[in-house]
Amino acid sequence: MKFTDFNLKQDLEKAVNAAGFVEPSPIQEQAIPVVIAGRDIVAQAQTGTGKTAAFGLPILQNMKCDGTVEAVVIVPTRELAMQVSDELFRFGKFLNAKTATVYGGSSYSRQIKHVEAASIIVATPGRFIDLLKNKQIKISPSFVVLDEADEMMDMGFLDDIKEIFTFMPDERQTLMFSATMPEPIKRLAKTVLKDPEFITITKSEITNTNIKQSFYVVEEYERDDALMRLFDYKDPYKSIVFCRMKRDVDRLATYLVSQGFSAKGLHGDMEQRQREEVIRAFKGDKLEVLVATDVAARGLDVKDVSHVFNYQLPFDSEPYVHRIGRTGRAGREGVAVSIVTPAEFRSLKKIQKDVGTQIESKVIPTIGDVRSKQKASLVDKLKAQEIDEKVCEFIEDLKEDFDLSTIVYKLASFIGDQEKVKGKDKIGKSLKDIEFMLSRVREGGGGGNRNRSQRRRNGGGGGNRSGGGRGRDGGNRSGGGRGRDGGNRSRSGGQDRNRSRSRD
Ligand code: ADP
Ligand code: MG
Numbered sequence: 469m470k471f472t473d474f475n476l477k478q479d480l481e482k483a484v485n486a487a488g489f490v491e492p493s494p495i496q497e498q499a500i501p502v503v504i505a506g507r508d509i510v511a512q513a514q515t516g517t518g519k520t521a522a523f524g525l526p527i528l529q530n531m532k533c534d535g536t537v538e539a540v541v542i543v544p545t546r547e548l549a550m551q552v553s554d555e556l557f558r559f560g561k562f563l564n565a566k567t568a569t570v571y572g573g574s575s576y577s578r579q580i581k582h583v584e585a586a587s588i589i590v591a592t593p594g595r596f597i598d599l600l601k602n603k604q605i606k607i608s609p610s611f612v613v614l615d616e617a618d619e620m621m622d623m624g625f626l627d628d629i630k631e632i633f634t635f636m637p638d639e640r641q642t643l644m645f646s647a648t649m650p651e652p653i654k655r656l657a658k659t660v661l662k663d664p665e666f667i668t669i670t671k672s673e674i675t676n677t678n679i680k681q682s683f684y685v686v687e688e689y690e691r692d693d694a695l696m697r698l699f700d701y702k703d704p705y706k707s708i709v710f711c712r713m714k715r716d717v718d719r720l721a722t723y724l725v726s727q728g729f730s731a732k733g734l735h736g737d738m739e740q741r742q743r744e745e746v747i748r749a750f751k752g753d754k755l756e757v758l759v760a761t762d763v764a765a766r767g768l769d770v771k772d773v774s775h776v777f778n779y780q781l782p783f784d785s786e787p788y789v790h791r792i793g794r795t796g797r798a799g800r801e802g803v804a805v806s807i808v809t810p811a812e813f814r815s816l817k818k819i820q821k822d823v824g825t826q827i828e829s830k831v832i833p834t835i836g837d838v839r840s841k842q843k844a845s846l847v848d849k850l851k852a853q854e855i856d857e858k859v860c861e862f863i864e865d866l867k868e869d870f871d872l873s874t875i876v877y878k879l880a881s882f883i884g885d886q887e888k889v890k891g892k893d894k895i896g897k898s899l900k901d902i903e904f905m906l907s908r909v910r911e912g913g914g915g916g917n918r919n920r921s922q923r924r925r926n927g928g929g930g931g932n933r934s935g936g937g938r939g940r941d942g943g944n945r946s947g948g949g950r951g952r953d954g955g956n957r958s959r960s961g962g963q964d965r966n967r968s969r970s971r972d
Pocket of ligand 2: 615
């Protein structure tokens, strides 16, 4: 199927072409005709499957674009509001459909002014209900969209959403999107939608099969070492590291920077401007690692995230699915890696069962593993390397002291030294251990208390660890530039080389 099959208005089709969309995704294929026909829908689809276009295109198709506010899209976070608004602006550009965003932490007066000029409003529930209640905006939209409804519920917005609907006209088309369908969401659907068509993408389609998922088992104190080793081994092009707590985000971001990565943290305690800056840098290739909490990274759409790392597992499968959905976007391949301690086995089992896809258990690569992989990629790099005229003089100088083969060996050893792999050789558990330990964990039932107390204990451990108890190699690593590829990690020079790296 092609987008041209929807018979969209010319100005809309032009925008779809400009966006480079050719084939609709499954959710788009199912939702677009139904919404164009005027039906309410409840659609269940995973993040990264193209929901924005699934509601944006048919709404724009049916909008008059007469300068009034015709559509409202409600989303859980500020970042998502900006992102959805950008995407809708792209589609509505040739129709003159302006978009405006409404979210907390930004000036009221400016937002109100923009709202008055917009055809589509993209809003977070809190600020939107404020504006409606204080009669600061008066609107009567024909289309209301709830995007990521389950997320909004998790964030405690359910009552706000119900109240928002008391301000919406009865004569309207309502569309609801959610990755999961817990009971309260189903109940909400019953009250705010009229005879909706249910669109469910089957389980195998829900979880993005382009994402390779694996987990590694370590002890609590090994998490940092494990993450570093995995970075060394996988050499991710662009990655997000998820932590449960804000203080882990801050600590880990600082630590990664000390190891020579360009990394920054993203969490809810940061100022809006700071958060926007970090996201922009990450999208613009100025950052290679983003360390984030679940809330901060919800719905984040960065196309070329090659790896997602779970520094800790989330407690439940929903956030897990949302986290890994940050990679493998728009048909690309992605890798999702979880670092798991035995205390997290219950969460792991639950996630495995709910997600329904294979999460493969793996063993953290040893120093030898990393070295052989580095060697292979070094060979490739050398083959692709062009000879720089400037080095000729340098070689001539060396030739005064050594013959050519000695020079070659010396240079190769020098590179080898630069690529030293830090940390102890064996980190984490063997496959046999993992299998044994997992077999002893019963899923669900009882033990909830134990889990909780373990959680607390883990939290305490985190603090100790950052106190400098890692021992491993003390200040050595933080000497600056990880050495590995000669401080060449900055994107500017080696972009092509970096891009051509194999992603595993
Ligand atoms: P979701 O809301 O389901 O998480 P998005 O609407 O954010 O997904 O879409 C994810 C990414 O895929 C966006 O960058 C979007 O531009 C892109 N995309 C969506 N639909 C298509 C399509 N049919 N063809 C190519 N890219 C698409
Ligand atoms: Mg979305």
